[in-house]
Amino acid sequence: MxxxxxxxxxxxxxxxxxxxxxxxxxxxxxxxxxxxxxxxxxxxxxxxxxxxxxxxxxxxxxxxxxxxxxxxxxxxxxxxxxxxxxxxxVNKCVSRDVDAVEYYLNNYDEIYEYSFPNINKWLRNDIIDSLALLRTAIMKIDNNQNRLFFWYMLNNVIRFNSNTRSSTYKLHIKVSDSINNIQNRVIDDFLTSSRRHYDKFFxxxxxxxxxxxxxxxxxxxxxxxxxxxxxxxxxxxxNATTVPYGQFSMLSLYTIPAYDLELEGWELDNYSKIDNNxxxxxDRALSLDKYENNLLREYLDKISISKHRKIIRFFTDYFYFxxxxxxxxxxxxxxxxxxxxxxxxxxxxxxxxxxxxxxxxxxxxxxxxxxxxxxxxxxxxxxxxxxxxxxxxxxxxxxxxxxx
Ligand SMILES: C[S@@+](CC[C@H](N)C(=O)[O-])C[C@H]1O[C@@H](n2cnc3c(N)ncnc32)[C@H](O)[C@@H]1O
Incomplete structure (x- = not known):
């Protein structure tokens, strides 16, 4: 094998x-x-x-x-x-639905409110306007499968048009010159990538x-x-000191309407909540048995005591799992x-x-x-x-x- x-x-x-x-x-x-x-x-x-x-x-x-x-x-x-x-x-009418999004982008009476904590840190004003318009257009799509596909495609669009660096999964602000130089490609990126990729989802x-x-x-x-x-x-x-899956996801999660996400209710409380949970x-009760303690002993003996708690906390979860x-x-x-x-x-x-x-x-x-x-x-x-x-x-x- x-x-x-x-x-x-x-x-x-x-x-x-x-x-x-x-x-x-x-x-x-x-x-x-x-x-x-x-x-x-x-x-x-x-x-x-x-x-x-x-x-x-x-x-x-x-x-x-x-x-x-x-x-x-x-x-x-x-x-x-x-x-x-x-x-x-996706549903078979996906191509028609991409055209519908494009139509709504050019024909609208109102744009639904779009904001989240610290939005101006992570998105330039013109990018916020484009995302608000695109978000409104996607929300008008009735077909559930296709609408979720559009939120999926929006994930990269947000990331690549935001003020965060692409060199890390953490949210890490670019220097101001780089932010000024971002080309606003929100609408273009979305329409192009949706049309290019939908046939991979049949x-x-x-x-x-x-x-x-x-x-x-x-x-x-x-x-x-x-x-x-x-x-x-x-x-x-x-996650906090290895891979911050939660932090990576927050700009998308704050943009996709809650009704199209599976939420227990606490996830959007702050940028660190998903990683912390x-x-x-x-912060669960730490409980390693004798066998588990022995497995970790050789490592703990070489690591500073101040870090023992986080290691034991991880392994309490890991062994349980x-x-x-x-x-x-x-x-x-x-x-x-x-x-x-x-x-x-x-x-x-x-x-x-x-x-x-x-x-x-x-x-x-x-x-x-x-x-x-x-x-x-x-x-x-x-x-x-x-x-x-x-x-x-x-x-x-x-x-x-x-x-x-
Ligand atoms: C290494 S990634 C998995 C990547 C996946 N194999 C892939 O190819 O995309 C680990 C995943 O574990 C999830 N995770 C972390 N703690 C969790 C928990 N307590 N319960 C469920 N999922 C958890 C993270 O959100 C992350 O998506």
């Missing part, structure tokens, strides 16, 4: 996964090839991705087997929207369910052996993982996870390591004690099978 892991020539720009940006996405053909091998060897009727992000694995699953049941969960409403659109696709599933939730809040309600295959890439550490971010995943998965668990560094100490998430999976009844089929060719998270991250810190440069793919 997994003979080719490089996929150096794969360009996601050529397929559905290149149609919108989301941080830390998996490499689609790798996931597809793993799923394809598993499906050839075993009967698979259901696939689960508990941290589906932009829906890479779930979409690849329905490409391989259109009638397969796919289920996913993500705490981020933008991830939910992106994945929903990939799975439900492959769809009628057999999917997405949960817009904290996986830790819902996983205990899932039955034992519910899904044949669980395939995912979990966060490697708390994500894995390892919440992996234990439950082992319970609800009937056949295979496939994880794409990276190691992270705290205080220049590499925490070997891969080896910790392997031990844990074994303890909870899974045996290793394959472990593969892959250099990450292009990364938006810089190779060297922040300075600790004046020395630069290496961030993750490799990812690992673990394939495990439930022992009889």
């Amino acid at each position: 997994l003979n080719n892991i490089e996929y150096k020539d794969y360009r996601k720009q050529d397929d559905i996964h290149g149609t919108t940006l989301y941080p830390a996405v998996m490499v689609a053909p790798i996931q597809k090839s793993i799923l394809s091998d598993i499906i050839k060897q075993d009967e698979v009727v259901s696939i689960f991705d508990p941290f589906h992000g932009s829906g890479t694995a779930l979409y690849e699953a329905i490409e391989l087997k259109p009638d397969i049941h796919v289920a996913g969960c993500d705490i981020n409403p933008l991830a939910n929207l992106i994945t929903r659109v990939k799975l439900q696709g 492959h769809k599933s009628n057999n999917f369910v997405l949960y817009k939730n904290d996986i830790l809040d819902i996983i205990d309600y899932f039955d034992d052996d519910l899904y044949d295959v669980s395939i995912t890439s979990p966060p490697y550490g708390e 994500s894995m390892g971010g919440k 992996i234990r439950a995943l082992c319970r609800i998965t009937k056949k295979y668990i496939v994880l794409t993982l990276g190691n992270r560094t705290v205080d220049r100490v590499e925490i070997d998430l891969v080896s910790i996870t392997k031990k844990y999976l074994k303890r909870y009844g899974f045996k290793n089929i394959t472990t593969a390591m892959r250099a990450i060719p292009r990364k938006r998270t810089p190779k060297i991250t922040s300075n600790v004690y004046q020395k630069p810190v290496n961030s993750m440069n490799y990812e690992y793919i673990l394939i495990y099978k439930k022992s009889k």
